[in-house]
Amino acid sequence: MALLEVSNLEIAVATGGQLLPVVRGVSFEVKANETFGIVGESGCGKSLTSLAIMGLLEGSQVRITGGSIHFDGRELTALSAEDRRAIMGAQMAMIFQEPMTSLNPVYRIGDQIVETLRQHRDMSRRQARDRAVELLDLVRIPEPGRRIDSFPHQMSGGQRQRVMIAMAMACDPKLLIADEPTTALDVTVQKEVLDLMADLQSRMGTAIVLISHDLGVIAETCDKVAVMYRGKIAESAATGELFSNMCHPYTRGLLNSIPVVDRDVEWLEAIPGRVPTIDEVLSGCAFHPRCAMAEARCESEDPDKRDVATGHTIRCHFAEVGSA
């Protein structure tokens, strides 16, 4: 039994009296000690999927309209707000792209970690502070006993993201959701933060859902990957399988669009057209206007999910393993 099971998740945005579907039929599962990556471009629904799991869509224009999110034996979509809050921050935690907007600028970082700990654990102020120092040490903040009294603005971007990770890991969560955790960081700092996450995972057995637009980050850190386009999972497989037997024309297009550092490519094979906006109505397969393989059928009929190899699924009428 997987720790997290998302099945047929549907999310819609309420706008101008109508519901626009933004996530459609998304299903995946994540086991303990496993990193599951979701990759895609702006508006593909990857962040909304993660916010839905975390329970952060409450009270917004966005709502879950179907499907289930099963976590550690419980159905999250059916929980009361109070029961959800007990899970959030304790059994599942989240880190975001820009740590400065998640940290409170007027409180010392130690106080913010202590608050998380005391919210979920029966700890004295003293115990929580000691634990906070341990956590800062765990995420490799130098001189944690002194830095615990720093304000967020006194730290670098990489250090702030480490503090966020320390706060997220404070209560030993079973699941960590990381939404573009290194996108705002320089490459050398990105490497340190990704290494840190992998190290913490191997020590604590945490399951991680990693959201990223960067196929390189996904390839280096994830066990399994889902590629999303326009609210649906276009292709999903174990990471090695995906990158060796890439099948869906969108996934291949995405890979070919990336300028690489290891060899010279004269012209990039860009995907024509543009990323669709959420209010555009697209018939058939959402990718067909940009797809080189598209035929008449793609315009009228939305492809169902099908297996092309063990654990390797795609939504495309035509693509097969090795057809590239």
Next chain:
Amino acid sequence: MTSTPLLRVTDLHTHFQTGGGLFAKRSWLKAVNGISFEIRQGEVLSLVGESGCGKSTVGRTLTQLEPSTSGQALFNGADILKMNPAEFRPLRRDIQMIFQDPFASLNPRLSIEQTLTEPLFIHGLAASRAQAREQIAETLERVGMDPRVMQRHPHEFSGGQRQRIGIARVMILKPKLVIADEAVSALDVSIQAQVLNLIKKLQRDSGISMLFISHDLGVVRHISDRVAVMYRGQIVETGDKRQIFETPQHDYTKMLLSSIPRISERVA
């Protein structure tokens, strides 16, 4: 390629005063701390480095958006750092900039035609509206857009289209040097590839020289002829693209290259 470079920068310093008040001690941030490089006719030189290394300040100094502290920047033999605004004005046509966020550099109240007409008149490149319109239509086609879009306003376009318009605004003036500062960094991967191909094609076709400022090493390898790696206000290594990416000499360059997450390692 001609032997004299189009741009020769020697020992450029741009410092910012950070502290200082009536009684406080003055301190200086040496954003650009003694760099030298040259760009030949028709060549693309990239300045690559991490945030805060000073790469953007170099571009801003060369376009007189920031005053230099010392040094020399010979453009076609004349030192642009010593020029007063009146002397520099004609060069504003020859040296053009492409920015990261095209929306911030397009006036939201003007149609694309109005935005593109203005510089043509300022620099005396069109005698009439009809002439201007002709040049605009031609340039929009070169950047892959339907000329009819000139009646529309910036908010009606996607990020990729806006950057194409930003590129059209630069190319219509037929500049000699284009300084592109993180020109494709805000774009989605699939759109970034289109815009990169476009910039490369326009550069090749027109023989324009380019200073390409970026933090993205993949993008830099794709677009450049030569690369200068910046770290803390200084250039630590300069060389041909191949040399920098295949046989880097400086430890910082090596560290940058080894930090990039790679897809190839996961392909069985």
